[in-house]
Amino acid sequence: MRTESQTLEFKRLWKDDYLRTICAFANGEGSRLLVGVDDDGQVIGLENGRELLETLPNKIHNKLALLVDVILNQQEGREYLEVAVQGTYAPVSYAGKFYKRSGSNTVELTGSNLTHFLLKKYGKTWDDIAEERFSLADIDPLTVEKFKRLAQDRIPGIQDEESTKALLRKLNLYDGEHLKRAAILLFGRNPQQYYIQSHSKIGRFLSETDIQSSDIIEGNLIDQVDRLMDVLRLKYLKAYISYDGMHRRETLEYPYDALREAIINALIHRDYTDTSNLQIRVYDDRLVMYNGATLSPEVPIEKFDQPHQSRPFNPTMAAVFYKCGYIENWGRGTLNIIDYCLKAGLPRPEFAYEWGAVRATFYRKQRQDEHAVGGVSGGVKKLLEFIEENPGLTAKAISEAMDTPLRTIERWLKALREQEKIEFQGAPRTGGYVVKEH
Template sequence: MKKENQHTEFKESWHDEYVRYVSAFCNADGGTLYIGIDDNGKIVGVEQSQKLIEKLPNFIAQKTGITPLIKLHEADGMEYISIELQPSSMPISVHGRYYIRSGSVTSELQGNQLNMFLSAKMGLTWESVVEESFTADEIDLETVERFKVLAKDRVPSIEGETDMPVLMERLNLLVGGRFKRAAIVLFGKNVQKYVLQARIKIGKFLSDTEVLTTDIVEGNLIQQVDRTLDILRTKYLLSYISYEGIHRREKLIYPYEALREALLNAIIHREYFVSSEIQIRVYDDKLVIGNEARLQDITVEDLSRSHPSRPYNKLIADVFYKAGFIESWGRGTQQIIDKCLAEGLLAPVYEYKMGFLYLTFSHERINERINERINERINELTEIELKVYDLICLDPHVRQSDLAIRLALTEQYVRKIVKQLKDKGAIERVGARKNGYWNVKFEK
């Protein structure tokens, strides 16, 4: 027998409470519950198998509404039972409780997890649910007008649309005259009245536990993009000043476009069911953007390479696409990395921990890391090795006999030092003995 996994559960005997495994398998990808097998997959047999075979179909159907395929097996002179369960398109409960299977663990769904599960099973997402109490008077018309200007390149006809409800219907944000939640967070005047967590928290951190200052960015999502970037630029991040002729140029320590793309990704892919905000933590040497999100059939490693575009909030993503904020090809995460590398920064790192997706920008530049490593290697040289190395750096064509004269050493000893430098990877000889030269492998 195999070990317990996403699709397999072993029990030595039947207890009526085990009907929760039926709910869990049906609410996930299906699976098989075995009775008469221990946790190690060893067949131990089941007592009164015929009686149990007769009881289980009706019992499970009464408790869950599911009629599973139940079979009696025999091996090594012992009988055991398999209860095969298919995934259900409808949520399956036991006494009003819903269970789910994740790996070899069965757990009860509660709170936001339960809300998300039920909505998904009913074909609804958080953003597509209608908010009964929200009215047209609560739409921010200035944001609507700004969106129309932004969207004119991708949807030219939108700019001339003067009827706001018609525009909302075209964006699939209105159904039967009622606004979906996506309309509220995208265009609402007072978004946080309905969705308090739809905001962004920015903090300047001296350490992981010590916060120097905090800002909370509210408003609708379209407003939040500009407001957040303005606060980061003017209050939290340093800029490099340079001049091109008489023109003053100011560059953030992290590429502006990379930060903007990362912020847009967080807004589009976050889970609005949960109570946490998007968090931006600014340290002296790094910047971390974190949001509670679900990876849609991809791994965190896929984010650093080409991958399909699967936005979790499709309505919000569609409005952002029409406004020209994002592309629809799943290249945003790669572009963030490319823009950082183009500025000489180390590639940002994606991590997924405890349901949160984190993106960490490093202030360290690639050449700084290289110089640091070079300095470490130079520091490994002895005093006499360093003297020989310095002379070779000054004159790569210098002969070992000349080195001996300059350092008042014997040629035999200099040849020994040169060999040590070669063994440490500090230098290499290029060309013939007479016409060649020394290639310095790491500069000071």
């Protein structure tokens, strides 16, 4: 039995509204529309098949400016039409609107999705577009000098480049006599003057709704990388001190290299047509990054923890970040992040895609002083106090009552069980956690 898919659609009879489906097929890689076939892929036949064979090609050409193959087929004495649509290089619209296929559905393209679709059809990306309103006066010379220092290993002789204009041309940041959007985001004195959404935010969260403190990081992207890391390190993250002989060692609660890699990835892959910004939320037990992004079909969120191709959403900016040594050009960013965390003894970070944003969650490792026998602190302590006041609840019920993710609650429960602070009493479905008597 055949089933509908990205490239195959069944219709019992013809309606002019199905021109939207043909439009969507043309904007993809080409597909087939079968008319006279039910939802299960069974041929039920057409009474006006021969009439449609004559009229449909002209109707499709007049409405969509497309030439398609319309074929009249037979199966067990029943006629059905096959409309074969080839993918087009130029975008196709129907009644002034653009459509694409998403699985077995036809969806209208609007907003940033429409913008990126049109750019892709013409072989462009958002960051590669030139803007007449930009000039060299918008470029920050200090950032240019910083880039030269960073890029001297990958671009020999870059330090000898005296002209900023010549350097930006060498980096493919000019289109004719106009600077591209990437130039302002990477090197601009004040990119937020043109793209207000290009700033980043850091916040300390006591709960999902209770914010203790926050910072806004502005400036160009090359500078934002270091400024974000400095603010995180100095204000938001704990550092643990140890000694190797006479040498003092300072270790962040999350691996520095993992956070830096995640920030660089976020800035490169951000969808700057979206009004959201990079948000870094620091909780007692985890750090979460939210980044507005449009994922490549070739690299869905499920492949973030697997070897995959490099598919930067902003390739012009990615090329500059590569040349200054910020990234490798092998699609290993998320794999490096996972490796850094595992080597530091932290849980594997998680990646998810929701509400048009990539969410990266880093889980903190509890130190010995936080779960040593005889004492607990932080979120584990809050959980112990909650169970003492509300005995007999399941992990799920506790998660809902404390407004804390179930995964976090389960991790805290495990720590308390290992310390023999709590125990589970009753049947698995009806029992709950209680504080042990000592």
